[in-house]
Every structure is written in C-alpha cells, then in structure tokens.
Amino acid sequence: MQIQRNDAEKVLEENAHQAWIALQRVAPLLQERVDLELKRAGFPDLAAYSILWAIDRAGAPIRPRDLGVLLFLPRYKVSRQIDRLVDDGQVIKLKCPEDARGHLLELTASGRKLRKAMWDVYRPAIANVMSGITESEAAVLAKVLNRLA
Amino acid sequence: MQIQRNDAEKVLEENAHQAWIALQRVAPLLQERVDLELKRAGFPDLAAYSILWAIDRAGAPIRPRDLGVLLFLPRYKVSRQIDRLVDDGQVIKLKCPEDARGHLLELTASGRKLRKAMWDVYRPAIANVMSGITESEAAVLAKVLNRLA
C-alpha cells in the first residue's frame, strides 16, 4: 500500500531530522557553557582562544590567510580578532617578506602565557560538558560528525 | 610507569576533545549551509522559522515566555524575533486575558503559508546536509547528542 511506503520513508528520514535538531540545539548550548567558564575566569572567549592556539601551534609566524583556512573563518573575522589581540598585546604583526599585503603573526610572551592559562580553564571545561557520554561514544560522535563536514 | 598512566589518560580524554572540536566545527557549518538555502529562496532564516514552527505547532495562541522555554531562547531574542514577524505580518499579538503583561501569539494566514513554504526548502536542505551519514548513524548521533544536553 502507498501509505506503508510513505510511512517507512518518514521513519527513515526521522532519524536524520532528529539528529539535525539535536545538533543545532546542543552545540550552541555546550559552547555557551564553556564560554561562560572562560568569562568567569576573566578570559577572552573561545574565538580568541582558537586564534591564539592556531598561532602557537603553527610553530612559526603565520599569516592571517592561513589562520582563516585552518579555522574555517572568513577574512574579516580573523582581521578583527587579530586587531583585538594586537591591541591587548597578545599578538604582534611582523612584516611579511614574501607578500607586502600580508603580515606574519606571532604570539607575544603575554600571548603565550594567556593561551596556557586559558587552556587550564578550557580543558576541564570541555571534560565537564562532555562528561555525559563515554569515551567510546565520543569516538563515534567525532567520527560521525566529521563525516558530515 | 608514570608515563604510561599519563599516556593512557591522555588517550582517553582525546576522544572527548576530538568530539568537542568536531561538534563546534560541524554544527555552525551545517547551519550556514541550510540558512543559505533559505536565503537563496528569499526566506527568513532558521531562527525565524523555529518561531513560526513553534507557534504553529502549539495549536493554540501561545505566549512568548513559553516560546522561549520551548526553543531555549532568552526573552529578548524572542521579543525581537516576534517584533520582526509582526512587522512582516506573519504573526499577530492578541491580548492575554490571564496576564495583562503578556500576549498571545498567533500566526496569520500569511504566516502559516510562509512556514509551509519554508519547510519545503528546509526539509530537503536538512536531508542534503545530513546525507553523509546513514539513518542508523543518525539515530546514534541524536541519542548521544541528547545525552550531552
């Protein structure tokens, strides 16, 4: 019967829909929790941390363009985030010898210290918000999510 | 040895961390894709849709406060979203007999039509962004995510 086929299709699509709903609801919720922890410790937010992390991790001065690619951020977002971090003395812009348009970004001593201090709050905050699931579930979660990207 | 224990702990925490990273990266990415589909069709974004959906689904006029609870939104966000929808003629505010502060929100005919039209774009857009995983994976994904909330 036609009805049975439609019902079957509906059930099949339902899981994808439920997952979509859960994804859009849970991700911002957890982010808010972690951001709140950083805020309560007097630190910048996750967006700033990810910039500090990426520069630190690069091991050598890195260009804003590469930061954008690495962190999936639009140029203007990188540009303004960097501006704030430079104003706060966490990052310095070096002249880029290969391309007079760009800069090379480097952490200051203060910037490196800040990132480490933030990590000491960030790390347990992640563990905390993720504590509801087991490690093997987390592994599955990561695998499935990455396939969606 | 001490080192072995530390390594073991690190590996254990790694999955949670990977899942956290994936979650924060993939959720906004997919949302952006779906929002783009709605935009290209000339429709409001997902935030507006969720309001329309919640009012429609309630079956009876509903108060902004209840919308906030249902959609996990702060009051001011509901307030402004509603303002826009009222200005656009999609929603009307009725006087609330039980509480002179609040209103009862109702979709106009145009609002109902808009929600349906948006759903015709939204539904396949979800199916599209979720098409990378199987239905059973989606079921697991939803289950695990909901446990994090």
Next chain:
DNA sequence: CACACTATGTTGCAAATGCAACAACAAGGC
C-alpha cells in the same frame, strides 16, 4: 612592460546581539 585578473586584508555601514535596566503586572504574606 602593460594589461587584466586574482588574492589579501581592512573598513564603512547597517543589522543583530548581549547585557543590564526598566516598566508593568502577578502572587503571596501580613
């Protein structure tokens, strides 16, 4: 070299956001 084209980064502007303060009302105790 001159030219068109692409890439990088910044900025003006309008819209959206978050916060805190606010007005208006409800609920409950006395």
Next chain:
DNA sequence: GCCTTGTTGTTGCATTTGCAACATAGTGTG
C-alpha cells in the same frame, strides 16, 4: 488593603557581526 518578591516583556546602549566595497599587491598573459 499594602508591601515585598518574583515574573514577563521591552528597550537603550555598547559591542559584534556580515556584507560589500575598497586599497594594495601579487600573478599571469600577451
């Protein structure tokens, strides 16, 4: 009744965001 406390919804303000335009510089082609 009156007063205190909590709730609901809105708004002023400063900050942030997204878009598009822009300036500047690299890239490639003839």
